Structure formats: C-alpha cells, structure tokens
Amino acid sequence: MYEAQTTSVSVSTLDRADPSPTWNDVRVDHQRVIRDVTVRLSMASSAPEACRRTVAALSRHTPATISVLLEAHDRLRCVAATGAWQVFATVPARTGIVGRVYATGVAAVVPDVTVDTDYLPVRPDVTAELCVPVRDPAGRVIGVLDLQWSEPVDLEPWRETAQRLADRLGTRIAALGGPPSESRSEKLLRHAAALSAASTEEGVISAAASAAREVSTLSTAVLLIGDPQGARLGPSPLAGCELETRIRTELAEAGPEALGRMIDRAHRYGAGYTLGETGHPPTEDYRPLTRAGVRTLIAVPVGPPDTGGALLVADERALRPDPTTVSLMELLAGQAWTSLDRLRTLARLREQASSDPLTGLRHTGPFGQRIAAATPGRTALLAIDVDGFKTVNDTYGHQAGDQVLVGLARALEGALRHGDELYRIGGDEFVAVIEVTRPEEAVRIAERLAEAARRTGRTISVGVALPRPGESPDRTLRRADQALYAVKRQGRDGVHLAAA
Structure with missing residues (x-):
C-alpha cells in the first residue's frame, strides 16, 4: 500500500524513454502539454501512479515545482511531487494555499507569494504559485494540483491548462477507485495526535478505543484498568454498540478478580489474539467475553500491571487478525499509556502544588x-x-x-x-x-x-x-x-x- 512518506518522484525513473525536459516558458505549447499528460494518464493502473505520471509529464514542459495532494481523512496528503528540496507529506485541510483551494474549490493564482500569508515555502526562490482543485466526475473536490515557479511566468494560460489537467486527473483517479485510502500506519499516527491532545483520562480512553477499532477493523475496544483496590472497566466511549454493552455486562458480573486475571495474563505472557477458527474453546479467563458473543479478540498489555491494564479489541465475527495488526495494537497501547501516565503525573503535581505536604489539606x-x-x-x-x-x-x-x-x-x-x-x-x-x-x-x-x-x-x-x-x-x-x-x-x- 502506498505510504505518504514516499512523495518525491524521480522523473527520469518514471519515464526513462522520454528525452530530457526541453521547456520554453515564453512559448509553451499548452495543447502539447495536455496531450502528453493525457497519454500518460491512460497508462496509469492506480491513483498514485496517475498522480506521479501527471507530475512527470508536466515537469517536461515547465521548471515549476509540481505536486499533487489528495484528500486523506481530514488532511491533504502529497501523493506525487517533483522539483523541490522538500515537500510537505500532509497538510491540514485549510492550511496553506493548497488547503485553501481544497476547502473552497476555487483556484488560486498568486503572482507574488510574498503577499499571500497562506503560502507554504518549499523552495527559497519561489515567486509565483498556481493551485487548482482536482474534482471527481461528480464535481466533488478530492485534492489539488499545485505549481510553483521561481522564474518569470505567464500564469493565465497555465491556469486554464492546469485546470484541464486537474479535471482529467480527477476523472482518471475516480475510474481507478478514488484517492488512495489511509494506510494503517497513517491512521495510527493520526490517532496518536488525538491521544496526545486528550486532556482527561476519559478522553484518552475514548481516543484509544476509536483508534483500536479503526486500525484493527474490529468493532469494539474495551480498556481494563489495573488498580490495587481491584481491576475495573474504563469508561465507555462508544454509545449504542450492542457488542460492547454485552461485553461490559458480562465483565461487570464477572467482577474485579476476573478482570485482574485478564490483565495479569496480558502482562505475564504478552499480546495474544484469536485465529478466527471454529471448534476451539477459549481459555477460562476469556469465558465472560465468549458469553457476550465475542468470536475474535486481540488482547495487549497497557502500562504496568498494577496501575496500567489491558486493551481488549473484539468482534462478534470470526476473523483472523494478522501479527502486524497485533503489533499496531501494542504500539497504540503504549501511546495510550504514555498519555494516561502524563495526565496522572500532571494531576499529582497539581495536587502537590496546591496541598500542604504535612496534612494533605489544600492550602x-x-x-x-x-x-x-x-x-x-x-x-x-x-x-x-x-x-x-x-x-x-x-x-x-x-x-x-x-x-x-x-x-x-x-x-x-x-x-x-x-x-x-x-x-x-x-x-x-x-x-x-x-x-x-x-x-x-x-x-x-x-x-x-x-x-x-x-x-x-x-x-x-x-x-x-x-x-x-x-x-x-x-x-x-x-x-x-x-x-x-x-x-x-x-x-x-x-x-x-x-x-x-
């Protein structure tokens, strides 16, 4: 699957049979530009390849820094680029000129980037920028095509050319299945930011459960919290989920000792998961989960056993998680514990700062x-x-x-x-x-x-x-x-x- 980090493109690698770029910015044959890009678009077998071929073909006709950014959840992800020392891997939906064009659907023609406060620098010598929306056949904006020049350029003819190319690119992307979906590692990075930003324990647990469900593709996630006074269930972030309701009911009836055994198992032996095969009974520790209807389970330790706990990611379908998914859940559990521990440390420091150290009373x-x-x-x-x-x-x-x-x-x-x-x-x-x-x-x-x-x-x-x-x-x-x-x-x- 395509990863956002691999955004730079080597034009010579992509089109080895083409001669070296021979552009003339004063007398560009825009019809030829459109023909070259259209021909190469027809050869693409995936949306990322369509973007790379568009950038490569365009780079033969102009010295501009060129990039294509497509939507990825709540951000724009750079799928192809050339001509820059560094490109932004992802950009928030309303950040920069590219984000503005994506959000509004209105092309931006910027003869002088120094007067546009939204400009995101990718080269120190850029003077002008042209950014146009990429739309699917239904007219929905799915990304942008961006060109930046460091030499004098007539932007008006390029605006029409760029928009025509963006429209053809959008049509081709739609025919190939639409913009590439987020990889699981990208999803995990996005959720890690939400975990770090959470300001309450409930917020961390909610963000961790949401990340676990989306990254694993299982339907439910429950956090068990270790406690010297008895293990307990973390707060429920998912209202209306029938499976989670059943799981919580069974675990509540099983009691703190049963929760403690699940936590101890995860910490004693490490992460575990089902193979999605029928006819194999669960260990006794997990009987409450099977009574709730769980058929697939990933269980990973969270933090230390006495104050940490275990993350249970479950589904009532008999699926077959792979080891990579389990590893991602372990990474998520580590991030969740770091966020929980940070909040608890801050609360402890606030209490110490506001309390009398002798009596424990506030002062x-x-x-x-x-x-x-x-x-x-x-x-x-x-x-x-x-x-x-x-x-x-x-x-x-x-x-x-x-x-x-x-x-x-x-x-x-x-x-x-x-x-x-x-x-x-x-x-x-x-x-x-x-x-x-x-x-x-x-x-x-x-x-x-x-x-x-x-x-x-x-x-x-x-x-x-x-x-x-x-x-x-x-x-x-x-x-x-x-x-x-x-x-x-x-x-x-x-x-x-x-x-x-």
Missing part, C-alpha cells in the same frame, strides 16, 4: 480561589486555631507538633459534611468553608469540629462568619479571625459567631 492558593466564589448569606467561613500548640512544640518538639496537626486534620475532616472543605493556611491555623442556610447551622458545624478535636485530646477555638453582601472575602475572613480571638479571650475551646 492558601486554593483557599483564596474558594472564598472568592463564596455566596453571600450561604457560605460560612470557620477560622480554626489549635489551643496551646506552641506549648506542644516547645515541650515535646516539632515532630510531636506535626503529629498533633496531622491527627487534628483527620479528625476535623471526619467531622465535616460531604462537600465542606478544610484548608491549612498557617502553622496551626485552619479554615473550613461550608455551605449553610442559616448562621445557626454554621455554629452547629463549628461545635461539631470542636467536639472532634476534644476526642483527640486537644482543643480548638473557632470563629464563624458569613459574608455580607458586597463584602470582600478577605474582610469576611478577618471577621472570622476576630470571632476566634473572642473565644481565646473567653478561655479557648469554644465557638463564637461574628456579628452579621
């Missing part, structure tokens, strides 16, 4: 963002200070003080409701941000925190404040601090509500 930065979004009358700030903490440090040392802070942090977290948030904003200073309907509710929660602290053998002082309309978060926190110090003055170990 000043996230707290500032949270109180900035406080709702007046509904968000209460609870300023918390550990009573007598300096004495602990002075008497028993900082290691003992650290143990006190960690124990208190866990106790206070356990006393808060789901959705309430606890922050450490200083040495022995904490702040809880809670959503309430009445000030009395905030006081009750503060008293619950004080009781939780007592159970650890320590006491805390808590000041409570609710934001006033138009009040800055900093001002609300200052009022909560003032209420806290009122508790200190009254003997500590208590709660005080700031005036509304």
